[in-house]
Amino acid sequence: MKTAENPAPAAGPRPAAPAPPAPGAPAAGRGQDSPLRRKLADQSRAWAFLIGGVLCFALFSWYPAVRAVIIAFQKYTPGSSPEWVGTDNFTQVFHDPEFGAAWRNTLTFTVLALLLGFAVPFVMALVLNEIRHARAFFRVVVYLPVMIPPVVSALLWKWFYDPGGGLANEALRGLHLPTSNWSNGADTALVSLVIVATWANMGGTVLIYLAALQGIPGELYEAAELDGAGILQRVRHVTIPQTRFIMLMLMLLQIIATMQVFTEPFVITGGGPESSTVTVLYLIYKYAFIYHDFGGACALSVLLLVLLSLFSAAYLRLTRGGED
Known part of the structure; x- marks a missing residue:
């Protein structure tokens, strides 16, 4: 009796073998997390830039500010250990004969610079906006003083204001007009510095x-012209309302900057004549580098910081309330 043999498997197509991966193609299972990796890499770079910026601010801005507040309550001179004195530094600067003059000159300079330096740039911008030819040339001419180093600019104006052979008095003599002492006169020195800072x-x-x-x-502007509005009316009813936010922010920044004026009094007048151009920042310089009293200098710095902070907060609150 024959044993039944196993039946042969049914004939049919065999499954095709998987094709080998192309050269350079990622293997299976790889590359699926590449979007996540790219996202993590982008976030890492962003955090690196953020941490770098924060460290720069902390090292060069925040640490000196905090250190100045601490020294304001200490007796600190080079070569000696700090000694806590409480509010003695503030009492000392309050009784300084130049303290009142410095604040008065600083506030006067700020008001004059605001009246002159706020109106002149706006008028010049209006004129440049209407110029149709050589726009780039006139913009470069207007911006050129900003590219000159501040000390060089102050030295140029110091020669310009020289009462003997300075260009200002020479021009007045050529026009047969009376000359001026400019930065050498107690009555005209501060106004002369305002002109320099504005320019x-x-x-x-x-x-x-x-x-x-x-x-x-x-x-x-076309609608205003159709309504018969003149140039001044267009500026009043169109230009100023449309640029109001920019004007308010620039006013705040200009007040903060002019309250810290130092280069012009230091280079041109040296605080004189008769302390007529001594500003708060120049008095801080004198306390720190002439009197070697860093405690008094930091006390004045703290007073200036508090005043500007209060003014900025009040200004922003008032302008925000006006916009609401």
């Missing part, structure tokens, strides 16, 4: 105003 710093302000003016829709 040296208005270039950036003019360009900011010019950018704001070019962002105003032309349809508003």
Whole structure:
């Protein structure tokens, strides 16, 4: 009796063998997390830039500010260990004969610089916005003083204001007009410094105003012209309302900057004549590097910081309330 043999498997197509991966192609299971890796890499770079910026601010801005507040309550001179004295430094600077003059000169300088340095750049921006030919040339000419180092600019104006052979008095003599003492006169020194500061710093302000003016829709001016509005009326009812936010922010920044004026009094007048150009920052310099009293210098710095902080907070609150 024959044993039944195993039946042969049914004939049919065999499954195709998997094709080998192409050269350079990622293996199976790899590359699926590449979007996650890219996201982590982007976040790592962002955090690296953020941490670097924070460290720079902490090292060069925040630490000196905190250190100055601490030294304001200490007797600190080079070569000696700090000694806590409480509010003695503030009492000392309050009784300084130059303390009142420094604050008075600083506030006067700020008001004059605001009246002159706030109106002139705006008018110049209006003029540049209307110029149709050689726009780039005039913008470079207006911005050129900003590119000159502040000390060089102050030295140029010091020669310009020389009462003997300075260019200012030479021009007045050529026009048969009376000459002036300019920065050498107690009555004219502060105004002379305001002119220098306005000339040296208005270039950036003019360009900011010019950018704001070019962002105003032309349809508003066309509608104003159809209503019969003149140039001054268009500026009052169209230009100023459309640039109001920029004007308010620049006003705040200018007040903060002019309250810290130092280069012009230091280079041109040296605080004179008769302490007529001694500012708060110049008095801080004298306490630190002439009197070697770093405690008094830091006390004055803290007073200036508190005043500017209170003013900035009140200013921002008032302007925000006006916008609401």
